Amino acid sequence: MLTSLPPTFAHASAALVGATGAGVGAWTAQLVSLAFFLSFLVALGLLASRMMGVPFNLPRLAVAGLVGMAAGGAVGILLAFDSFQAAATSTTPDHTEPRVLVLLFGSMAAASLLVFVAFELAVPQGTRLRPVTAARAVLNLFGRMGRYRRIVWILARHGLWGYVTGRRDGGEDASTQRRIARSLSRSMEEAGVVFVKLGQVMATRRDLLSPVFVEELGRLHSEATPVPFEQVRTTVERELGQPLEEVFADFTDRPLAAASIAQAHLATLKDGGEVVVKVQRPGISSVVRRDLDIIRRLARKFEQTTDWGPAIGVVELAEGFAEALLEELDFEVEAANIAAVAEATAGSAVRIPQVHETFTTRRVLVMERLHGTPLGSADLDGVDGAALARTLLDCLLEQVMMSGIFHADPHPGNIMLLEDGVGLLDYGSVGRLDGQIRESLRMMLLAIDRTDAVLLTDTLLDVVEDATEVDEERLRRALGQFMARYMHGSAAPSMRMFTELMLIVTRFGLSLPAELAAVFRALATLEGTLVHLSPGFDTVSEARRFAEERMAGQLNADHLRDAALAEFAAMLPALRRMPRKLDRISDQLHKGRFTVRIRTFAHPDDRSLVQGVVQRAVLTVLAVATGLMSVGLFNVIGGTDTEWFELTAPERVLTLMAWLLLASSGLMILRLLVGVAKEGRRRRTRRP
Structure with a gap:
């Protein structure tokens, strides 16, 4: 069979060119083939843009057409291999089999449309392609998958996977609640610093969690190993842009305190001022961002698959935790916070350390001791x-x-x-x-x-x-x-x-x-x-x-007067419009034209939702109906295995109609898939 493939492809090419290629030179045949290819490509693009409801995009269409025509042509030839052999060895013109060409064109068109839809689902039109970002995202995905496996293994080992996926509930008795809370605390401690911090934050939410969970999570603590001094020196010198000795007269190599995100060292500036230098741990930023991404994804999953997720607002809790922890990674934000609180409490007996902004960066914070x-x-x-x-x-x-x-x-x-x-x-x-x-x-x-x-x-x-x-x-x-x-x-x-x-x-x-x-x-x-x-x-x-x-x-009188003036200024525009509105209402009442209009779907989102549901329902019904009609027509003519030249003229018409109905059903299903994917992206984009 494989030895017959070269002449088979040659015969397929000759069949595609048809009568135009016969009797003309090779260059003319090539030009005709190119023109045919471009025409087919444009027609395919117009069909895809209309049927899928997406804009016409020539570069995307060219790639989809090339890949689809190559793959579809190969698939079509392999599907009709026996027919190609018969056409290649036959001396009778009646055995050319137009059905083979229809199958070939159909397979190429279907493959091109599938590639086009795959592009639209993976990379929607309007997306700016960034190869470096895409490569980095792929690498992050592999790293995240390994971290996912680690977290799932920890949860499963502590008997929690059934609870977090919603397949089991927590029970009502106190002993079960205590066991789950203790297992959750141990799991978070084993999962690492970010999850420990998440547990500590959850322990403060007495409004969301039961007392037993608050008690167990409140015992969480993270033990941080001090970073070697050479790494601390490297970080400080890279952030400040100069050697350590040029900034500090003295810098202790032993940390004053070591935490999960940073550690503090005592130091003395060149002017003699005693300071505390807070240095971020090397590599902690990437670890935190990776785990926060996983926490966000898990929160969205829990929101959809569990009863407790929506009850405690797990997505909002995760987003708030992520935002706060990312702020902790930026020491310039902390410096701004110190300055703002110091200004707000000026004159108070509580001391706020002064920040040395000259020596403060995103990863190094120098403040008064x-x-x-x-x-x-x-x-x-x-x-x-x-x-x-x-x-x-x-x-x-x-x-x-x-x-x-x-x-x-x-x-x-x-x-x-x-x-x-x-x-x-x-x-x-x-x-x-x-x-x-x-x-x-x-x-x-x-x-x-x-x-x-x-x-x-x-x-x-x-x-x-x-x-x-x-x-x-x-x-x-x-x-x-x-x-x-x-x-x-x-x-x-x-x-x-x-x-x-x-x-x-x-x-x-x-x-x-x-x-x-x-x-x-x-x-x-x-x-x-x-x-x-x-x-x-x-x-x-x-x-x-x-x-x-x-x-x-x-x-006092001055403050009350200022407050009253501010309220009056805010109400002034409405007060100015009030006489005109009252006059308009009284005039309509006098003339008997006063009406009250109530719209059931007044909000555009409500109307869009109803329209989308109706359109998809109609499209689904049409796709199923045309698919069933094509199956019925194929049954009438005896299936798809009947040779084209064996069919009568009415049967050939029915065959063409069956293939057209089947193709229409497939196109409508593809459009439904594209619409569902676009709506999902739109909802994720609108999510606050």
Whole structure:
């Protein structure tokens, strides 16, 4: 069979040229073949662009046509190999078999369309091709696949894979919940630094996780091996662009502290200033970005395949964690955070280390050294704990309520007890509040202080992301019971009551803005520190004192006048349009032409959704119908194995119609696939 392929291809070429190639020179035959090829290519492109609903693209079409015609031609010849042999050995003109040419053209067209659709699915039109980026993406994919296997193996070894894929639920008994939480904690610790940090962040979300998970994840800790000093020197010199000795008069080779992302060294500048140099660990950026990409992908999978994923907002949790961790990788962002917090708390008794911006880069941070002891290990004998606690609380409330930028992680390890006061360290995690959120926070605190359930409900509904389907009456009663329990009941008021407030909001299917939840978490974290400083410290009473002292100025005549003028200026455009609108409405009422128009699908997205569903349904029905019709016609004429010259004229017409219907069905199916892929990309692009 293989020895007959060369003459078979030659005969196929001669058949394609047909009568035009006979009797003319070889050059004319080649030109005719080229013209035929180009015409076929253009026709194929027009057909593809119309049937697939994509723009005409000549370069893409040329590649698809070349590959498709080569592959389709080879497939067509192999499929009709016996017919080619019969045509090559026959001396009777009637055995040329036009069906072979139809099969050849059909296979080439189908293969070209398949290649065209594959291009459209893999690289949509309008995508800018970047070979270097594509090669890097392929390498990252291989690295990610190895990391995927490692994570799946860890989860499976700890018996968690069935839970994270949604095939098993967590059960209701406490022992099962405890076992799952402990296994999850061990899995994250084994998976590495990024997953440990994710577990630590999840442990702060008491509004999303049950207490047993919060307790187990709260025990996570990462042990970092110090980076050798030669690597530290290389990083610092590369970032600063000069030798270490030209910048620092002294630089200790032993780290002051080593963490998962960076380690700190004591140093002395040339001018004698004592500083702490924070140096990022070599290679940690690529590790963090790789694991964050995996976490994002896993979060999207859990959102779609599990019940608990949408319940806790796993995608939003992953995105927020990734954004915060990427900020921690950029020390210039941390330097800007330090400067902003220092400006916001100017005049406070809390010391903020000064940043040396000249020697600060994305991977190296040089800041003032504060002489003291971390609060968690400090000796508090002889220390006025109540005064220090009051100073720290005032500092954080000043940041939150007045300036809008605050330290989001004030745990004892980030607070240093100094000889003359207290210092606040580590600004990798900083929260920011705009004016509207700060005003809403003030109203919430005012409502809680006055036990006003109506005001608290209205304020919460103003700041939550989606409150269209909430039962306001049930929410108001739940908030009233919450405030009665804490403000006038047996439960002592504390900052941790905001954790219960977030749980109530979550129970009603609502979600507080991330920055507002960060405020409540920071206050709850700080309260533990304050009680450590001064047992029995009444955080709520001290917060009321702060409000009376610092915010009373906002209720004076000048401030109220300025606020009223600002509100009036915002309402002025609407007030100017109001008389014209009222006049227009009264005129329509007087003439009996006043109408109310209600549109069921008023939003363009709703109309687009309905149109897309209807179009795909119609196209699916047509594709199935034409496919069944082609099968029926093939059955009428006896199948596809009947030789063309054996068919009668009506049967040949039916055969051509059957092939055309089958091709139309295939084209419609391909268009459906392209439409589904494009809609999927569009939804991923719109996802916030």
